[in-house]
Every structure is written in C-alpha cells, then in structure tokens.
Amino acid sequence: MEPPDEYAAEEWNPAAAGSSSSSAPRMNPDPLIDPAVMMIPNSQPSPTTGSYYSPPFNQDLSFLTNSMAAPTAAGGYCDSLPFFHGSEHPAGEVNNLHYFKHLETQDLDGGFLNLPSQQLPIEFELPVLSNEFIASASIRNDYIDVDFLSPADLSNAHTTLPPSQPNDHITSQRNDHMYIDGAADHVMEEEKRASSPPMGGMRTTEDGYNWRKYGQKQVKGSEFPRSYYKCTHPNCEMRKQVERTHDGQITEIVYKGNHNHPQPMPNRRLTPDSAFAQNEMDAGEGCGGGTSRGKNEGLDRALSEPILTELSPTGREKRFSAFDSSEAAELASPLHNHAAEDDEAVEENMADANEVHNDATDLRRAEDCMVEPSMSSRGVREQKIVVEIETEVDILDDGYRWRKYGQKELLQMHHAWMLGEKTC
DNA sequence: AGCCTTTGACCAGCG
C-alpha cells in the first residue's frame, strides 16, 4: 500500500487491521483516573459551558484571562495556562498525587488559544465522580498558584463542554483517563513532517528516536486507526501509539515506557522553532509577558501547543504542555531512563526532598505512558498529549525541570510548580 | 541484507 504522501507509511491502511482481541500483557492499564481537566477550547468562549468565565472554583479565575491572553510585545499573545488536575482512587486508596503546573504559551494560530485579546475560554472539566480534585489558580509572573479543592467542594464544579466542542477535548481511554486536548493543527504538520519517513529506513520522528511499527488497529473508541510502535533501540521498551486521521494528521500519540538510552539522533538540532519552543518551555513563564522570546519571532508556524499530560493509573498524573507535536515529541521522548540526569535538576528544585528522592528512585522502574493526541481535524481538533505514568511515582524525566507543588496522599497535598527549565 | 510496514491471528483482561 502506498501512502498518499509523506506521512504515509505509518498508518495508512484504512482497512485497519482487523484486530481482534487483546490485552496487553505487558502494559497493564490501570483503571482509572479521571483527572480534573482544564480545557482550553480553540476559540469558543462559552460561558455556559464552564469556561472560566464562570469558574467552578471558589477563586476567581478571571485573572487568567488577563495574563494568559495578554498580547505580547511581539504581537503575539502570551497564553499560559495552568494545567492542574488530580484525582484519587475512588476506593479511597492511598495514592500519591503529584500536581504539576506548567505555563504554556501558544501561538495564536495554534488554535489552542487563539483568542485575540479576548478572554480565554478556559474550560474546566471536573468530573467529580472520580474524586477529582479541582484547583483554583492564580497567576503569578512565571507560575500559577493552584489551590486544590477537595472533592466535596467540587460537587457542583463540573462544567460542561461547549456544544460545539463535544467531547473531543477529552479522550477517555480505557483507563478512563481524561486527556486534554490542545489544539494542534500545526502540530500535525510537524508530525507529518516527522513521520514522513525516509521509508524503508529507520523511521525517525521528531522525538529523535527511531520507531518500528509493530501493529495497527482500529480502536473502538476512536475513529481513526491506532498504530503501535516500538523503539528500535535494542532493549528499549519504549513504545508509542499513534492515531492519525485518514489524512495523516495525528490525533493522538501515546508514549509508554521509558527509553533506556539517549536520543540516537544527531540531526535533532534545534531549529529556531524548536529552540524557541524550548525556550518557551524553559522559561516556564509562558506569558505574563514573558513570551517575547521566540514565539513571535519568526515563527510563522504557529505553535500549537499540545498539552502534555502524564497520567498515572495509580492515581497520579502530571499534566504539562508542549508546543507542537515536535516539541511535544521532544518532551515525550526524552523520557529515557537517564532520568537520573534530569533528576538532579529536578531534585534541586523539589520542595520536598523526600519526595524527590522517591521520584528519582522510582524513576527507574517507572513506566510511562505519554499520550500526545493532536486531534487534527483541522481547526477543530486539538492536539492532546498525555503522559501516562504507570508507576508509583511520577516520572519527571520529561526533559524539563519541574518543581513539585503537589502531592496528595489521601487528602493531603503539597504544591509545587514547574520551573520550566529544560534540563538537558 | 537489514529494517521497515502490513496485516491477520493470537492473547489476555474485562464485563
């Protein structure tokens, strides 16, 4: 079969392999987690839908509007969004929840937050059903304070999605994980590019790693076929699942596991764009005015910002964002076990030394799952990136520096915020 | 030759 074009090879066969049944022995999806989700619809303010105009939180989120949608000097908008969300096991099990927040910035065209100087229609999906925790946020210069509310407080905090934006924003997978979608048309392009393989040879995506497709399947929940890839590096267990539209646009990417090796590819140099993206990430201050950095600089390519979320079946998850599939990928890919390296950095900033320690330790045995959805339905679809951690502890080797700002054991939690610095 | 994709079959959870 010939793929129509570049992105081709990957999941081209519409026929979708007939899959049959399954269960993945190695990956054990954990049931669960419906994290509170903060959504940022493309550009549809819908007060009635729970956009933050009428925040379910005690706290006023309007400030977000200001900071997030503030036009930057460069003419862009600095949209930083706090992603926070947490959940706990229903059964009342003791699960540690780690809350991370990360400031994101997006391009106007990104669709993610392409709101002119308007308020950002930030929507919150706060399923209380699963003991979600919600947070109220307040923006500071480079980070957002998030206060978490107890489930009880959330009783009525559930907001709905805008009519026009069905549940596309949230993808519920088998584990009932909720994924945040980011908009990502641009991302798709990136992805396409990345995925367009040199064919026959090693496929390398922008994440810098080489993957071999080992299966494809039409998953019930999604309209598009899902392709399964393994990292070609010997002994590397890293896998990823990619869902693409028929036009080759990636709608979702899920990374599972960790790379136990460094990024193989040399050509992964920082393009202005990527560099920028990184800076963005690094700064962690996406906005507040801080985004003058590359975002607007020559980045014709709008940076759509997929949201990166790490989900932990065990009840912990991290949610952060990337800027486009590329960046997202980069974000994701760095999940190799060198975590230790990153850990250092992370640890440095950890508020809770002990926690950090644990994280570092657990990192090694951790298995991550990253979902990088990028609903590409042109303009409508949003890109989602979810990192799912199947370990006891969150893995922080996403290439960025995080400051833990929250962990929850039962109802206790601490707070931390992402430093936004890439440790690489 | 080596590595890739394709694709149907197989397997193991789960209801």
Place this chain on the structure above:
DNA sequence: TCGCTGGTCAAAGGC
C-alpha cells in the same frame, strides 16, 4: 464461560 476489546506477535513482502 463467552464475547468483546486493545495490544502484541509474526509471517510476508517492500524498500
């Protein structure tokens, strides 16, 4: 137990 489902395997073929 059965059927469904998602994930993986592995043979076949392509580049």
